[in-house]
Amino acid sequence: MNIKKIKFFDVIAIISMAGIIAWQITDFFGGMFIFLLSYSAIILPIIILYIISFFETIISIIKRGVKNSKIKLIAHTIVLIAIIIFNLYHSELFKSKPILKAILRDDLFHHTLIFRENGKVENQIQGMFGYEKTYKGIYHFKEDTIIFSKKPYDNDFIPDTLLIDKYQNVIFMYKDKNGHFNKEIEWLNHFKIIN
Numbered sequence: 001m002n003i004k005k006i007k008f009f010d011v012i013a014i015i016s017m018a019g020i021i022a023w024q025i026t027d028f029f030g031g032m033f034i035f036l037l038s039y040s041a042i043i044l045p046i047i048i049l050y051i052i053s054f055f056e057t058i059i060s061i062i063k064r065g066v067k068n069s070k071i072k073l074i075a076h077t078i079v080l081i082a083i084i085i086f087n088l089y090h091s092e093l094f095k096s097k098p099i100l101k102a103i104l105r106d107d108l109f110h111h112t113l114i115f116r117e118n119g120k121v122e123n124q125i126q127g128m129f130g131y132e133k134t135y136k137g138i139y140h141f142k143e144d145t146i147i148f149s150k151k152p153y154d155n156d157f158i159p160d161t162l163l164i165d166k167y168q169n170v171i172f173m174y175k176d177k178n179g180h181f182n183k184e185i186e187w188l189n190h191f192k193i194i195n
Helices: 001-026 032-038 040-064 066-087
Strands: 098-105 109-116 122-127 134-140 144-149 159-166 169-171 192-193
Touching: 001 040, 001 066, 066 122, 159 192
Parallel strands: none
Antiparallel strands: 098 109, 098 192, 109 122, 122 134, 134 144, 144 159, 159 169, 169 192
């Protein structure tokens, strides 16, 4: 009877480990609350299984020792290592140094542009209910303009050329009908430079 119970919890640990790692790889489906609203039928059972398995593993180690809980302990260790690797991958540790940061805030989202020394740019978007997404692009400076060879967004919200206005400490996005940048600060037409 104990052998079947141990095997059952070993299987739960392995299934929940695979589910948690798959969830991490998908970048948590764009944010914790978005996940809860959209994907709860898929991921919620895996999270519940993982929590049950985690506490059962601790109890099993206390009662039966590490040797009898080896598979479950390995599964939970793999999850912890995956979390550490995932967080290191998304940290600033392995990225090029930022040389310019700017933010645009609207009612629903905050867009933070991070321009890096190596010519890469990130558009980190944070929104309601914990929504997070990062778009990556490639840029170069030409005097006071920023030209994207790959835009950090999937539509025309951010144009392929921006203007840096050091006097007003902003980056303007849009041009008028004559092709000149509109240098008047208006709602949603500029990023505020934050460093």
